[in-house]
Amino acid sequence: MTESNGVAYKAGRFLPVEDATIGILDPAFTKADVVFDVVSIWDGNFFRLNDHLDRFYSSCETTRLTLPLSDSEIRNVLAECVSRAGFSRAMAWMLCTRGPFKGGSAFGHPKDCVNQFIAYSIPYYWVIPEEKIDSGAHIWIADTRRAPDVSINQQVKNYNRMDITAAQFEAMDAGADAPVLLSTDGFLTEGPGFNVWIINNKVASTPGTNLLEGVTRKTVFELCQESGIEARTEDLTANDLENAEEAFLSTTGGGVIPVTRVNNRSIGNGAPGITTTALQSLYWNKRAAGWNCVPVSDCLTSLE
Amino acid sequence: MTESNGVAYKAGRFLPVEDATIGILDPAFTKADVVFDVVSIWDGNFFRLNDHLDRFYSSCETTRLTLPLSDSEIRNVLAECVSRAGFSRAMAWMLCTRGPFKGGSAFGHPKDCVNQFIAYSIPYYWVIPEEKIDSGAHIWIADTRRAPDVSINQQVKNYNRMDITAAQFEAMDAGADAPVLLSTDGFLTEGPGFNVWIINNKVASTPGTNLLEGVTRKTVFELCQESGIEARTEDLTANDLENAEEAFLSTTGGGVIPVTRVNNRSIGNGAPGITTTALQSLYWNKRAAGWNCVPVSDCLTSLE
Numbered sequence: 001m002t003e004s005n006g007v008a009y010k011a012g013r014f015l016p017v018e019d020a021t022i023g024i025l026d027p028a029f030t031k032a033d034v035v036f037d038v039v040s041i042w043d044g045n046f047f048r049l050n051d052h053l054d055r056f057y058s059s060c061e062t063t064r065l066t067l068p069l070s071d072s073e074i075r076n077v078l079a080e081c082v083s084r085a086g087f088s089r090a091m092a093w094m095l096c097t098r099g100p101f102k103g104g105s106a107f108g109h110p111k112d113c114v115n116q117f118i119a120y121s122i123p124y125y126w127v128i129p130e131e132k133i134d135s136g137a138h139i140w141i142a143d144t145r146r147a148p149d150v151s152i153n154q155q156v157k158n159y160n161r162m163d164i165t166a167a168q169f170e171a172m173d174a175g176a177d178a179p180v181l182l183s184t185d186g187f188l189t190e191g192p193g194f195n196v197w198i199i200n201n202k203v204a205s206t207p208g209t210n211l212l213e214g215v216t217r218k219t220v221f222e223l224c225q226e227s228g229i230e231a232r233t234e235d236l237t238a239n240d241l242e243n244a245e246e247a248f249l250s251t252t253g254g255g256v257i258p259v260t261r262v263n264n265r266s267i268g269n270g271a272p273g274i275t276t277t278a279l280q281s282l283y284w285n286k287r288a289a290g291w292n293c294v295p296v297s298d299c300l301t302s303l304e
Numbered sequence: 305m306t307e308s309n310g311v312a313y314k315a316g317r318f319l320p321v322e323d324a325t326i327g328i329l330d331p332a333f334t335k336a337d338v339v340f341d342v343v344s345i346w347d348g349n350f351f352r353l354n355d356h357l358d359r360f361y362s363s364c365e366t367t368r369l370t371l372p373l374s375d376s377e378i379r380n381v382l383a384e385c386v387s388r389a390g391f392s393r394a395m396a397w398m399l400c401t402r403g404p405f406k407g408g409s410a411f412g413h414p415k416d417c418v419n420q421f422i423a424y425s426i427p428y429y430w431v432i433p434e435e436k437i438d439s440g441a442h443i444w445i446a447d448t449r450r451a452p453d454v455s456i457n458q459q460v461k462n463y464n465r466m467d468i469t470a471a472q473f474e475a476m477d478a479g480a481d482a483p484v485l486l487s488t489d490g491f492l493t494e495g496p497g498f499n500v501w502i503i504n505n506k507v508a509s510t511p512g513t514n515l516l517e518g519v520t521r522k523t524v525f526e527l528c529q530e531s532g533i534e535a536r537t538e539d540l541t542a543n544d545l546e547n548a549e550e551a552f553l554s555t556t557g558g559g560v561i562p563v564t565r566v567n568n569r570s571i572g573n574g575a576p577g578i579t580t581t582a583l584q585s586l587y588w589n590k591r592a593a594g595w596n597c598v599p600v601s602d603c604l605t606s607l608e
Contacts, residue, residue, distance in 0.1 A: 021327050151451035162460075169368060
């Protein structure tokens, strides 16, 4: 048996993810008119499925997209995508696209479109190369700025990522692992798939504006509270990150990931920070113990 | 014989446009990592094909995309898409997508992707409802701002259009035909598929920053020169547009289109302006006379 690349759900049926497509005329493509979310599955358990669904529903509401499936149907579809692929560790993506106009018209008010739900599972992935998860990532503060909320509401998880791609070119040209983008106001925002944190004097800080409020970011606030570490949102500059005692990323694609270099300069002594490493261990230990887990198998009910 | 919806070219073959798709995992979709251009065809002639190709090549270069086809191959493919669909009046779209990583890896430096060329023809369309082309459009100055060049380089024709869609909701909720977006600095930029112009005291002005420099915008500069009308780029505010003597749009999807209302307020006496109407007539008369035209049939050569 060959390993599955993943299973997709589209237009009421399941199919291999590599066979799932959208039309080249679809506004989800031509206008990036789509919102999404991604929940991780580890050893057969969704992590914080409710939080991801809540954020997904919020993204839909903000962009005036109406899901054609109910909450319980969506849970079932996500579980089916994971289960049918045979994945124990995976990512489950859920999308809502604007879809075609009612009646087949090519133009009109976007409220008159028939919104579509798409989901798929793919193997679990790390937003930083896996071999750096323990030793620490090299992050690049890019010149390209994150598009501001007045243009593209970054609280909505969206596909408008040309700024991110330009920043990735900058980071990878420089030999770094991933970029972090500043806002047009000059404050740290986020990177591709992660939020960024610094720690100074046992206080953990993360940016609070012009970014997606990550579910793992929320998790870190809880882990800090449990660990007696003060955690807060704060406007942070490039200088704050470069001169932090410790730095780390929070992400569905890897949990808590130490940052040990920023723009070719070591953070602290160049090794993952003590508090960072403690939070990283706590994250994985609590997940292994079933914290905020929902078994995929619990969501499998008949679609009929 | 049923009329064609259009013909697409993808991965070396031609197919009905409605059958042309991209994978849901393709970064062209998930990151809007794609650039494009659109050239119009009227009565069998491309209009300003060289200008559109030059801009397309510039968009590719800026975003570090390498076209897998030569200039002559692209001209031929565009002509084939139009010709095979049997269109006399059409739009020909050309896309370059980032494409998959060499060797099938899921992550890496985006420079290591195999860039793809896609093209298709569809029937000619008007960016403003066709019945308004002569009587004038109602334009809405949206609260949503156009993403700034420091984030998303708007000189590159791109699919990152969540700001445009949000603005379209605003415009259409208000009963207007289309939005125009301000920059984050508060100056007029552009709308979906068009540049915007005002005329005061026989001087035509159009915004100069944070926008796509339209080929029809360039055409209007030439038409103004021919007509003895001064034309210039200028920072323009919402107030400048609302209080202009005349206003119009320039677009591949309709040429010169009068604007007669802005945010529920009449422009001038509420009828298309005299100079605007003269430019509109000149545009279509010169096109009909073959100005800047390349016959589609001239581009049809064997691909073999």
